Amino acid sequence: MKKDYKYAISVCAGSKCVHLNNELIDIILKEIQRQGLEDQVKVTKSACLGYCEEGPLLVIHPDNITYARVQKDDIAEILSEHIKNRRWVTRLLFHRDQIANSFFPQFGDVDFFGKQYRITLRNCGVIDPESIDDYLAYRGYEALAKVLTVFSPQQVIDEIKRSGLRGRGGGGFPTGVKWQSGHDAVGDVKYMICNADEGDPGAFMDRSAIEGDPNTVIEGMIIGGYAVGASKGIVYIRAEYPLAIKRLQIAIAQARERNLLGNNILGSEFSFDIDLRLGAGAFVCGEETALIASIEGKRGMPKPRPPFPTEKGLFDKPTVINNVETWANIPVIILDGAEHFASMGTEKSKGTKVFALAGAVRNTGLVEVQMGTTLREIIFDIGGGIRDDKAFKAVQTGGPSGGCLPSQYLDTPIDYNSLMAAGSIMGSGGMIVMDETTCMVDIAKFFLDFTQNESCGKCTPCREGTKRMLEILIRITEGAGQPDDIDKLLRLGTMIQKSSLCGLGKASPNPVLSTIKHFRHEYEAHIFDKKCPTKTCKSLLTYTILEDKCIGCGLCKKNCPVKCISGEKKYSHSINQADCIHCGVCFSTCKFEAIIRE
Amino acid sequence: MTPQWNDLASELLQRFGDETRYAIPILQAIQTEQGYIPIPLLEAIASKAQHLQANQLYGVATFYSQFTFTPKGKHTIKVCMGTACFVKGAQQIVDAFKSALSIEIGETTPDKLFTLQTVACLGCCSLAPAVMIDGHVHGQVTQESVAALLKAKGFNL
Ligand SMILES: Cc1cc2nc3c(=O)[nH]c(=O)nc-3n(C[C@H](O)[C@H](O)[C@H](O)COP(=O)(O)O)c2cc1C
Ligand code: SF4
Ligand code: SF4
Ligand code: SF4
Ligand code: FES
Ligand code: FES
DSSP states (O other), X not given: OOOOOSEEEEEEOSHHHHHHOTTHHHHHHHXXXXXXXTXXXXXXXXXXXXXXXXXXXXXXXXXXXXEOSXXXXXXXXXXXXXXXXXXXXXXXXXXXXXXOOSSOGGGOSOHHHHTOOOSTTTTTTTSOTTOHHHHHHTTTTXXXXXXXXXXXXXXXXXXXXXXXXBOTTTTXXXXXXXXXXXXXXXXXXXXXXXXXXXXXXXXXXXXXXXXHOHHHHHHHHHHHHHHHTXXXXXXXXXXXOHHHHHHHHHHHHHXXXXXXXXXXXXXXXXXXXXXXXXXXXXXXXXXXXXXXXXXXXXXXXXXXXXXXXXXXXXXXXXXXXXXXXXXXXXXXXXXXXXXXXXXXXXXXXXXXXXXXXXXXXXXXXXXXXXXXXXXXXXXXXXXXXXXXXXXEEEEEESGGGSEEXXXXXXXXXXXXXXXXXXXXXXXXXXXXXXXXXXXXXXXXXXXXXXXXXXXXXXSHIIIIIHHHHHHHHHHHHTTOOOTTHHHHHHHHHHHHHHHOSSHHHHHTTHHHHHHHHHHHHHHHHXXXXXXXXXXXXXXXXXXXXXXXXXXXXXXHHHHOTTOOEEOOTTSOOEEOTTTOXXXXXXXXXXXXXXXXXX | OOHHHHHHHHHHHHHHOSSGGGHHHHHHHHHHHHSSOOHHHHHHHHHHOSSOOHHHHHHHHHHSTXXXXXXXXXXXXXXXXXXXXXXXXXXXXXXXXXXXHTOOTTOBOTTSOEEEEEEXXXXXXXXXXXXXXXXXXXXXXXXXXXXXXXXXXXXXX
């Protein structure tokens, strides 16, 4: 029986909010029963609202009131006050005022949402991702119906071409052009693949997009299948994303029940179905040819292109592979029209981009902005600036394939070309903000360590070259850097860029090259002065006890792992520098600020 | 070869099918159900299958980091080494686990209680540095809280 609810409580069930309070939904349901509100209030689960800092969050519709940091004990009060007495629970309000934003009126007048424009995340946090009815209510599958009834496959491709949509997986290849070659390729079977491998170690856009609105990805793939003439779709998703996998499974099952997947979709001639394949943990499998090898049951190693997957892909059949976010844009382009999409963004990059904003900013989370928004707007307006009133130092985009940009680039309008020109890349959407305490040599080492580990080993420049570069970086951070090390890094880096087979190798030197370009002085300080300016690289720090401040408590002496501190009780202690291993234990144990670290 | 592996091998081939492309789903099922990849089981599968061969299965299993060849400890600790966590000091957290447990990354304690691993981004960057213990995420971990986390899982200092 369909109930006529007056209110809907949408509880954030994103990974972070759930982590903060697993039982919230159960408690809400019990409390609704206890207060006899079953007929009035519906409870839905939403995905990450993108404001995890303030979680657990819940939104009460239709009032559009968001409550933040909701604890178990608050539930009874929220229900009795807000629902029964119609009074907001002020102390828990996320923000009171409202603004009209085309996609997101729900969350109040805060910059975090105000500066965003949501296309791919339009439903995230708004609908229940486990209910296809919710999706349908927000014009879900209307684009598919439109395409099947009034568009020829070629018209769909033309529409996507006119929108200017470029692949969101990192490369930025024009989606319409890719579909055209898939369409033109000859094959009895063709495949559509959704790349949800999301390997960038500091990014979670695709995961949240699927957790928040799996149906839009599915709808995009069906439309793509129709345009290209494919009958099979595969979503390749990381096994580490259990919630996203579950929600996709539910969405696929519900779509099959409604004949949105399967034979003769919506009574048309077109048939299409989607399967899931789980990735097994290899960054290189995000690369399209490696991903295909992995689905075929092989070691995920890239192959030289051409032939491109659109000609000879999965099981040697024509295959179109696109990123999650790319797929999620498709229904919107079809419904709102290519012109609307193309009206947003810059000359060469249209529409919006989702970023996973993290690191040293006040508000971390998922943000979707129009192309052409500046880094400063994202970091300072949406992100609220740098945490703990520290100074901004750099922003990293593109993960292990990208670079670090210093403050003079903050006013760069983001698009594929401008970021490339600045020495970084758009990448898939990881955006890590760093403050003055982050060491740029250490961060370059971190990324290179990652790529070096993930190199599949097929070609020598990538396999051996990254190892050599990593060795040099390690010795620089350990105080054994040599005068020509920077030149060596530049030479090796350029060589690897030129001669690696796949994008992993080609882009692996980027974090090193960009930090040398913008923060060369920091490398020099490590190499020539044997100092780490941010006091990050342990081996370069010296610890000294200040005679006049030490009261001789003996705590440091007791805790030093190599016993290199000496001194009598109640008398000033000293460190034998020759034996010190720079572990910093003494520094953090001394309660009298008698030890200095330089 | 124990009969136990033989039966399981037949059952897996039944469940998934004897084709190259099912190598990874089969290995994933083994990893989930057994907790590791027993080599004799791969041999058992290969001896029954036409298309799936021992060297292919083994080659695939060694390529992907999801698969392990030794049984894991009772509790699995995954320290996030994603960028956001790294920037917020994840290295110190890994070091704290390593020294508390006296094992390296990828190893299991001799009492088979703990396995220590690192992962890239748990998707909870706002909680950085993050650690996942037996599927449950702990946020804003500090060097000091490491001992408490271990103690809660039965670790004796
Ligand atoms: C090392 C490497 C890792 C990649 N990882 C991903 C990934 O995680 N997700 C993704 O969509 N694309 C990834 N790509 C890009 C894919 O190869 C491919 O270009 C993309 O999936 C195409 O979709 P798009 O045109 O919609 O961007 C990766 C490429 C390389 C070289
Ligand atoms: S560049 Fe690296 S990851 Fe890519 S194929 Fe070569 S060795 Fe493998
Ligand atoms: S830094 Fe470590 S090794 Fe050096 S004196 Fe302090 S406690 Fe001892
Ligand atoms: S802990 Fe500080 S005060 Fe105590 S002996 Fe060491 S340096 Fe001196
Ligand atoms: S998980 Fe709730 S706001 Fe991100
Ligand atoms: S980097 Fe650790 S959770 Fe994202």
